[in-house]
Amino acid sequence: MTPQKIEKDTEGKILEAAKRVFTLKGLDGARMQEIADEAGINKALLHYYFRSKEKLFMTIFRVELNNFFPRLIPILLSDEWTYVQKIRHFVDEYIELFLKNPFLPAFVLREVNRNPQVIAHFIVESDIQSGKLKEVMRVLGKEMGLSSNEVLHLLITTVSACIFPFAGKPIIEQVLFNGNSDEYNQFLQERKTMVADFVICYLKGRQISNGNE
Amino acid sequence: MTPQKIEKDTEGKILEAAKRVFTLKGLDGARMQEIADEAGINKALLHYYFRSKEKLFMTIFRVELNNFFPRLIPILLSDEWTYVQKIRHFVDEYIELFLKNPFLPAFVLREVNRNPQVIAHFIVESDIQSGKLKEVMRVLGKEMGLSSNEVLHLLITTVSACIFPFAGKPIIEQVLFNGNSDEYNQFLQERKTMVADFVICYLKGRQISNGNE
């Protein structure tokens, strides 16, 4: 019962509005007044709760950066799955994340390039440990019969193949699909299996033909 | 003889300075005063030559967007090369371009997402014809034994694998190499052969094992 409309508290409304505006327009493009309007409150409240634009932005950015690095490492380290299953799970989860947060890639790339220093700070405070990554390279390398360095490149290629279709949406939609957003979305849907297939077929191709072209 | 220092004309100095500032900071982050300082001229001259910030920006953006879509289609359509050679050439040229213009990917992605409408306009005025792209899919599909749709995904994956390491430099450098930029540059150098190998091995893997995992 009592299905009353739940009034979000002011801080929550601000965070929600700030996320929308910042992810869409970036720190430089966002206006405090716009965030206030979007939240339906007075502009002074933004400063009352978050002191400054910079501080409010950092609050949002910290959360979004953590979303951008989801818990994918456990998947790659699991000993319950074959590497083929790991790849499928990894790509599945990552693309699903971006389907739910389509602006996340462009936002993170924009802000990380605007202020490259900031990422070092967030990396150490977050649970993104590049220590575990070394372990991932080792384990996967063993399973796939690749060197650590080859796994590194393969990982970047896989991540690239997941992220770029979202970060480059306006280009892809316009250049490849003449602005037809249905076709673009269709393309994204296919992406999960396509990317996983790529990686898996690559590994199969390597096992058989070694180096000769 | 006469190795006198060539004084660029004002318009050239402005364009050069505007390119540096805009590509690094974006339209929203750039300041007209900073561009003037960078060019070593009075701010009013920017308006004398280019009317407004927006107009100056568009002049730069038009050029950079064309750089971003280099003449790669002829490579893919050539009938002088096998598809393996085409892939190597394509990846080589594209990564070489970004090694020479490291900020190009981040800049284009940032601005294209800030104002997605603008790309439609530039696409039609430029020589980026998505008509030729259909032809590319068909030709490559035939050569590689793939459907047009599979070629599309393969193309995006290849382009992604070339672009993302540059667009995501701060992330990759920090997360994967603990901020060591020498290691990051080393990684970029290896990238040309790695990406091409990836695509080529994928195709070999497909030819042999069809579907079964």
Added chain:
DNA sequence: AAAATTATTAACCATTTGGTTAAAATTTTA
């Protein structure tokens, strides 16, 4: 219910910023 604390607002402020103007310097033309 009075006092104290917290939340919210309208009005205001200082600075930044894109853009203008009118005069001066330079170059071109006649």
Added chain:
DNA sequence: TAAAATTTTAACCAAATGGTTAATAATTTT
């Protein structure tokens, strides 16, 4: 070389913007 044109500059302007303040409203505490 004088006039006409183009180029360059310093000073200025209006709007936008992040931020503050002081008063008011709402809530919590005593």
